[in-house]
Amino acid sequence: MNNKAGILGIGSYLPEKIIDNLYFEKTMDTSDEWIKTRTGISERRIANDNEATSDLATKAALKAIKCAKLKPENIDLVIVATATSDMVFPSTACIVQNNIGATKAAAFDMSAACSGFIYAMTVAKQFVENKVYQNVLVIGAEVLSRVLDYTDRTTSILFGDGAGAVVIGNVEFGGILSTYLGSDGSGKEFLNIPAGGSKLPASQNTIDNKLHTIKMAGNDVYKFAVRIMGDASLKALEMANLKTCNIDYLIPHQANIRIIEASAKRLKLNMDKVYVNLDKCGNMSAASIPVALDEAYRLGKIKKGDNVVLVGFGGGLTWGSSVVNWSIQGGKNE
Structure with a gap:
């Protein structure tokens, strides 16, 4: 039996409420065009x-789980990648484990900001291929609207809420061909939420100074992202013994259209091979990649046997990439 981890099922959820750019036109010095x-x-x-x-x-x-044709009791482990956990503890994964009735599953959260889903998927891959667990549920989920300063136009316009999930298990065909992770803690000040942890616990001062909201050095993050998205993608391809010409589809972290376009150019891909839902979802941090992946699959853009590159970056600084040979049938109109 082929002991290769791959994606057995996929799903996503987006809240119903929509905030468009006109909302920000009314509340701060910006415009839809800007x-x-x-x-x-x-x-x-x-x-x-x-x-x-x-x-x-x-x-x-x-x-x-439904897509994977499994039941919640078939899940052995739940990993939730998030920067916006329900509370300090217990983990959001434990809450989800109870909500879905995964009575046999262990559970923990993964903290790697926008790279969290790929980090979590990499961990799941090890558990499956080392035969510790059979079915691992990996979720990227965020409610970033709760940690935004709506007077700061450099951050409040960027982020949205959502969740995407995959079940990782043993596949006979294809699978996760490679994963590559990295970090650079010297860039920790570029993108963070300063307060709420042991360094700056909640106080009147942290609340008055809005230190419980996302802070970002936009230019520094942009320069880092443009470089690392291409570098990480190429590294994952090298680890999978593939080249850019072998890429069938790219699912990038949905942070900024110019970063996505620069990544596609670096990989010599036309934009019709790149999935973008940034325009309607914004940056959903750890949820961005799995939501985009699910949408691309449901639209029939990803087919069984396709080589799909996933790549993201985030606060930490962190980054991650993966090459997945798609193993699920169906998709369009499913």
Whole structure:
């Protein structure tokens, strides 16, 4: 039996509420044209007041389990990649484990910001290929709208909420051909939420200074991202013994359209081989890649046997990439 880990099922969930660029035109010094030109974003999904990260993750998880033709009790491990956990502890993964009825599963969260899904998928791959677990549920989920300063136009316009999930298990065909992870903690100040941890616990000062919201050095992050997205993709291809000409589809982290276009150019890909939902979803951090991957699959853009490159970057600084030979049948109109 081929002991290769791959994606057995996939699903995603987006909240119903939409905030478009006109909202920001009314509340700060910006415009729809300015936002679109610099980011590629037209709108983003926002969770309802009664929706937490675990709620979005639960809905995506159930869809992925159904797609894999499994039941919740077949899941051995739940990993949730998120920067917006429901609470400090217990983990959001434990809450999801209970919500879906995965009574036999262990559970933990993964913290790697926007790279979190690929980090979590890499961990799942090891568990499956080392025969520790048979079916691992990997979820990228975020409610970033709760950690934004809506007076800061450099960050508030960028982010949205959502969740995507995959079930990783043994596949007879294809599978996860390679994964590559990296980090550079010297860039920790470029993208972070300063307060809320042991260094700066909640206080009147941290609240007054909005230190519980996302802070970003935009130019530094942009320069880093343009370089690392291409470098990481090429490294994952090299590890899989493939070249850029072998790429059938690219699913990049949805942070900025100019970063995505630069990555495609580096990989010598036409944009028709790149999936972009940034315009309608914004940057969903750890949820960006799995949501985009699910949408591309459902639209029939990814077919069984395709080589799909996943690549992302995030706070840490972190980055991750993977080459997946797609193993699920179906897709369009499923």
